[in-house]
Structures are given as C-alpha cells and as structure tokens.
Amino acid sequence: MKNVKLIIEYDGTNFSGWQMQPNARTVQEEIEKGLKKIIKKEVKINGSGRTDAGVHALGQVANFKETFSIPIQKIPLALNAMIPEDISIKEAIEVPENFHARYHAKGKRYIYKIYNGQLRSALLKNHAYFTSYTLNVEKMKKATAYFIGEHDFKAFMASRTSIKNTVRTIQDIRLYEQEELLILDIKGNGFLYNMVRIMTGTLVDIGRGRIDEKDLPNIIKSCSRESAGHTAPPQGLYLAEVYY
C-alpha cells in the first residue's frame, strides 16, 4: 500500500468547489473518477481543505492510499489524460504512511487578484475581482500590517459558520501591483471559512474610504463579522500552496 501526495491546479470556474457532493461537478469527484480509470480501484482522496465554487487552485494538495502497479512519477500524465482539462495534476510523490493532506497541513498560502479599472475586463471575468472604485493602494498596503501575527479572526469568518477556535496566525502578507492587477499574497497557519475573501473585501473597503485603515485593529478585536468589510467574490481567489 502506497500513500501518494498529489499537487493539483484547477480552474474553479465550472466547479461547485473541491468537495464531493451530490448532483454537482466537483474537483474531488473528477480526480477520483480518473484514478479509478488508471488504477482500477475505487479510491477516496483527502484534500487539504475545501475550496468554494469559482475559487481556483495553483497548489491544492490531496493524498490517497492504495496498492497499484503504475510508477508514481507517471501518475500526473496518466491521470491528466483521464480528467477534464480544467484540472491538472502537477506532481505525485510517495509520502510516509501516516501523511494526511488535511490533518498535517501546517499552513497555506493564498493569492487574491483584484482588477481595478474603470471598465470591466472580459478576459479576467472568471479570474479576478473587478472593482471600478478608485482605490487608495497605499492605505491598503499600510492596513495589511495589522493582520500580521496571531489574532482571533472571528470578525473575518462567514457568520453562518460554527467553529470553536477562531485564532489564527498570519505569517506573511503582501499587497502589490502587477500590470493592471492588484495582488494580495497571504500566508498563514490556517484560515477560517471565507477569511481571505473577507480580509480582501475589508482591504477594498479601506481602499475606497468606507473603512478607515486605523480602525482595523479594533475591527479585529471586535470579533464581529458586521464590523469587517464585504466578502470579496470567489473568482479572485487562488489556493497557492499548502505547507507541511
């Protein structure tokens, strides 16, 4: 029995997210169907975590345990031939027997892309968040510093979620301009449901002057979803890396 770690890229546009669910096209299901074709067995894969409908991944991680004859290094090409083109298996490596993509994840890196122009971009429609508000990028950059470190991020969690421990550590956060895009690059030991999208929405609200960047520490302390900004839409979000 081998334990295999997969690194997976996908375009979330036409998926109802990562996780298997009835009557919905999901990334997990497509990969499991593909694995069945190449190793002739029903395989269940463990993802590092869910992604929502429309959210993309550059480096989602999943693992599965099974006995099979195909050499591991041939899995990416063989599996890609069996799954839709909006998924690409970028790497497959053997890992120790006890490795679990979700339980052993030590951190994640996300990227969020904002297209800030006067008129929408047709080409970025499914791959960035378009906003035509004039954004004060310097204020947004300053504000990112308040997120660094260990905080209770309850104010940045979708309100319908129930979870006990809402303390997370943001290890690194960068906001930079790249051609016509504004890119948020954020690394942490874990993220609450919708956390990156609410952090991004709050930064956009700061950029357009609806929230004062100096209020951000109080918003964090409030632990109240209502005090934070809006939830930025899914299509700008990319799960970039999972750390172990």
Next chain:
Amino acid sequence: MKNVKLIIEYDGTNFSGWQMQPNARTVQEEIEKGLKKIIKKEVKINGSGRTDAGVHALGQVANFKETFSIPIQKIPLALNAMIPEDISIKEAIEVPENFHARYHAKGKRYIYKIYNGQLRSALLKNHAYFTSYTLNVEKMKKATAYFIGEHDFKAFMASRTSIKNTVRTIQDIRLYEQEELLILDIKGNGFLYNMVRIMTGTLVDIGRGRIDEKDLPNIIKSCSRESAGHTAPPQGLYLAEVYY
C-alpha cells in the same frame, strides 16, 4: 449622424469568432444586439477584421454610424451593461465621418502566448498554447529576425485561402519569457489568414528542432504552406491593437 470608434476586449473562448454568422454566437452580433438596446436602432458595426473561434482580443476596433442622443463617453458603461461579460467595450470616441475600422487600418499588433511546461496548466487552458516539448528559446528568438521587413508571406497563409497580394510587412517582432509563459509580440501592416498562428507554429517547430532556424528564409521564399510549420491553436492568440 455620428461615426463612433469602439475599442473592444473579448474572451474568444465561447464565441464562434468575431463575424456575424447564422446559428453561431459571435462578438459582432452581441455588440449589435446591445447597441440596439441603448440607441433603439438596428446598427451594423464594421470590425477591423475577423478573429476566429477561440481567438481573444485586447483591442479589437469597430465603428458604426448612427444618430443617437446618449453622450459618446457614456457608451462603454451603458453598452457593457447590455452585453455578455466576456465582451468589454473599453473605449468609444467620435471619429471623422469617413473613418472605417477595416479599410483604414494601417497595421495590427498581435500577441501569442505559449505555455511550455511538462504538464498542462488548468488555468491557462483557454488562454495559451500548451506544449510540453523542450524548446530552444534562443533559436526561436534568433529565428524571429528573419520575419522582419517586407516579404511574400504566402507560406504562412492557410492553404484554403484565396487572395492575390500576399506581401506583408512585419514591423516589429519580439519573443520573450514572462514567468511561465513564452510570449510572441508582433506588429505588421497586415496579416494573412492564420498568419500569426502559422508563424508561431513554425517558431515552435524551430524550438523543438523539427525545423532548422537557418532554413526560415528559404521557407519564406518557397511561398509554400507545406514548407512552413504547424498552425498553432487559436486560444493562444490575442488581437492586441489596431493602428490607424
């Protein structure tokens, strides 16, 4: 009666190209339907030229002549609200009465994006040409120089096309790497049908060693489609600018 020049971005993925045709979704038709809604008249727009199914545009140009009351500078936002999100009108300006987007075009600039990796990219599936062959980029760069200037480009025209004058001038051509992409940026006074895609395919064939870059002048001189390389697929091609 005003003559209006539109600058148009579109994602060609879900279009059967630019030009109106029966039973097909085309960019021209969507824009004409949108114009009818905002100016309450049947309007025919003249594009600078066709683009094929799957080909994108950053700066397609079209014009139309009509009498209407909406201020011209409000057309992009008003029209974008009426047309699908995979098209975006980026600019609308009034031009002299005799301006015609096709007849008066003095040149065009195209961009072609190649994704050269060992495994395909899910996110670039509809927006770049994936090839896993090892490419000698230096040879490809050297080869581009042979295209510069005035040549009979008949060898780089889809063979089913009939056209008398196949002489065109390439004014500028650059091949460069940008992150994981190899980008061809090419400017000329005009392009034959499939010309950029055949030039790109020939450069890829040079990069992978199927064609010797020193043979390129002879391939051009041959005026024979068979001697040039393959036709690169539509999804890597972007009409970037039209010059007047």
